[in-house]
Amino acid sequence: MTNNAKPFLKWAGGKKQLLEELDKRFPAELESGEITRYIEPFVGGGAVFFHVMNKFDFEDSHICDVNEELIVAYSVVKNDVEKLIEMLDSLQSLYYDTPDQEKEIFYYEIRDELNKGRNSFNYKKYNQKWIKRAAQLVFLNRTCYNGLFRVNSKGFFNVPFGRYKNPRILDAKNLRNVSDVLQNTQIHLGDFTICESLADENSFVYLDPPYRPLSRTSSFTSYSKDSFDDGEQFRLADFYRKIDAKGARLMLSNSDPKYENPEDDFFDEMYSRFNIDRVLARRNINSKGHKRGPVREIIVTNYQSVPKNPE
Numbered sequence: 001m002t003n004n005a006k007p008f009l010k011w012a013g014g015k016k017q018l019l020e021e022l023d024k025r026f027p028a029e030l031e032s033g034e035i036t037r038y039i040e041p042f043v044g045g046g047a048v049f050f051h052v053m054n055k056f057d058f059e060d061s062h063i064c065d066v067n068e069e070l071i072v073a074y075s076v077v078k079n080d081v082e083k084l085i086e087m088l089d090s091l092q093s094l095y096y097d098t099p100d101q102e103k104e105i106f107y108y109e110i111r112d113e114l115n116k117g118r119n120s121f122n123y124k125k126y127n128q129k130w131i132k133r134a135a136q137l138v139f140l141n142r143t144c145y146n147g148l149f150r151v152n153s154k155g156f157f158n159v160p161f162g163r164y165k166n167p168r169i170l171d172a173k174n175l176r177n178v179s180d181v182l183q184n185t186q187i188h189l190g191d192f193t194i195c196e197s198l199a200d201e202n203s204f205v206y207l208d209p210p211y212r213p214l215s216r217t218s219s220f221t222s223y224s225k226d227s228f229d230d231g232e233q234f235r236l237a238d239f240y241r242k243i244d245a246k247g248a249r250l251m252l253s254n255s256d257p258k259y260e261n262p263e264d265d266f267f268d269e270m271y272s273r274f275n276i277d278r279v280l281a282r283r284n285i286n287s288k289g290h291k292r293g294p295v296r297e298i299i300v301t302n303y304q305s306v307p308k309n310p311e
């Protein structure tokens with residue numbers, strides 16, 4: 001389905017910058033239609049998910065993330081997009097009508113409301129309360145500093161106010177496009193391992209886990225209250241081997257520790273049975289502006305991925 005849906009949330013670790021490199025390495029069976037299912041266990045903002053959905057047809061697709069707020073947002077866009085648009089429209093008008101010096105207060109009121117509701121919120125069962133929460137999340141994502149999602153150890157959203165002049169809070173056309181794409185997509189809340197039973201020989205699985213920090217100072221791995229340490233990377237490699245054995249085509253990306261330390265063979269050893277390509281990408285969220293330069297990434301596939309020349 002091609003409708004140009006694109007991410008509706010700005011998300012740390014977004015893979016927009018890497019799409020060109022991923023494109024060159026997608027399995028040929030995506031073009032031929034032999035692959036009928038798409039699975040993305042770490043969907044985040046969905047830059048890769050929407051890109052793939054715009055390019056290829058599947059019988060069904062599955063997205064998963066451990067972040068509850070993200071799953072609330074996707075579910076609401078899927079099930080109640082018109083009600084969400086209505087709420088965002090009134091939030092946007094209220095925000096624009098608020099005098100500049102009071103916008104910050106407005107922002108913190110919404111942030112407090114979102115955080116206060118967290119402990120009693122039912123993330124397991126879809127209901128109408130999800131719509132307001134999704135609207136608050138989209139609003140905060142558009143008006144907060146750097147447009148990112150970050151929570152503290154208790155899971156509370158703690159990004160400060162962003163001071164943008166007239167941020168676009170509502171993009172109704174894109175939300176409707178996203179909703180259309182999601183009609184054929186199952187949305188799962190939980191750990192990546194819940195995708196194991198979904199993968200079969202007709203599946204393509206793209207895995208984009210939180211980065212392994214390249215240096216001790218550049219650790220942006222706190223998307224959720226549970227961190228993704230080296231032990232988690234081992235657990236993921238185990239999962240990779242399990243779904244490889246089921247015959248699924250797999251593509252995984254991560255930061256390349258070898259770039260900073262040529263002796264660091266962490267991923268080379270972990271994925272020694274598979275193909276590892278090293279590529280250059282730009283990072284798009286980093287709170288320190290001077291660190292926005294290119295970084296090396298690795299792409300691990302379980303099939304021969306001869307990079308296709310764009311010419």
Ligand SMILES: C[S@@+](CC[C@H](N)C(=O)[O-])C[C@H]1O[C@@H](n2cnc3c(N)ncnc32)[C@H](O)[C@@H]1O
Nearest residue numbers: 013014015042044045046047066191192208223
């Ligand atoms: C690098 S981001 C994915 C970015 C995405 N590819 C994009 O382009 O926006 C990693 C995602 O993994 C999620 N995550 C972290 N630990 C997880 C786990 N154990 N199981 C599933 N998702 C997890 C985070 O919430 C985050 O959204």
